[in-house]
Amino acid sequence: MPRLTFxxxxxxxxxxxxxxxxxxNNKSLQTFKQQAKQLLKKLDQAPPRCSVDSSTHTFHYLCDSGICYMTLCEKSYPKKLAFSFLEEIHRAFQEELKREFGxxxxxxxxxxETVEKPYYFIKFDRTxxxxxxxxxxxxxxKALQKLNDSLTEVASIMRQNIDEVLQRGENLEDVGRKATSLKYESDKFRKAAHTLNLQALARxxxxxxxxxxxxxxxxVYKVFSWTR
Known part of the structure; x- marks a missing residue:
């Protein structure tokens, strides 16, 4: 599960x-918190979406419009679910910005960029x-449903990108690469969803x-006892 979120x-x-x-009550999480703060200060020139391993845990983050959303999860926690969680936090925070600034x-x-005090949106913690x-x-x-929803959203975005390529008349090889990428990502999501579904049924x-x-x-024991 997400242990730290920034x-x-x-x-x-x-x-x-x-x-x-x-x-x-957890000294290791205190250490992770310090690592997160150091990492957050170095993300201005970093990839907009990435995972960074740290011993037994992994930091996952995504950046959009000058804001970084980061969470810390155990290494065994599915990466797709971690980013699905961050996407939901991103969408909810966009609504918070609308309430705050209009x-x-x-x-x-x-x-x-004009915010000067840290923890300006501390009330968003409840969300x-x-x-x-x-x-x-x-x-x-519920997690399985989140994964399936994420698959649908990614597939929709990929199809939209391909449509835009076609409308611009770009090279068909580019279209082919994007279509292959869509199929690959869809297969990965489908396999992950199938695995989670089997685990849920087993539980x-x-x-x-x-x-x-x-x-x-x-x-059987009773029957065997009677026949003796």
Whole structure:
């Protein structure tokens, strides 16, 4: 599950809001928090979307319009779900910006650049906490649905990009590469969704199978005892 989550200004790493789990009782998370702050200060020239390993955990981040969204998860946590979580935080924060600065011809990036105090959006912590609960268990049915929704969104964006290429009359080889990329990403999502679905079914029916097995063995034992 997402353990640490930050929203920060990409140009200098100024933290706008952060949230965590049991950080006061976990020294390792304190260390990760310091690592996150150092990383946030170096993202201005970094790729807009990336994962950075740190011992037993991984930082995932995405940057858009001068704002960085970062979360820390265990290495075993699916990367696709981590970025799906960040995308949801990104969309929710965009709505927060509309409430804070209005919606009429507002340049939110410029507004963020004028923020001087850290934790300016500290109240947004409550929204992040609600979203984290939805991503707590990567094997849950809700997480599986999030993964499927992400697949649909990515496929839609890729198709839109291909349509734009066709409208501009670009080289058909470029169209072919984008189509291949779409198929590859779709296959990856489909396999991940299938795996999560099997895990969810196993968790749902495993207790019943165990109970059934115990009852069956008990009946066999009783029958064997009577025939002796």
């Amino acid at each position: 929203i920060a200004r990409a140009t200098d790493g100024l933290i706008l809001v952060e949230t965590w789990d049991d950080i006061n 919606t009429h011809s507002v340049d939110y990036r410029s507004q963020i 992040i906490q609600r979203k984290k609960m939805e991503y707590r268990d990567p094997r849950s049915n 749902q029916y495993a207790p019943l199978l165990v109970i059934g097995g115990v009852i069956f063995l008990f009946i």
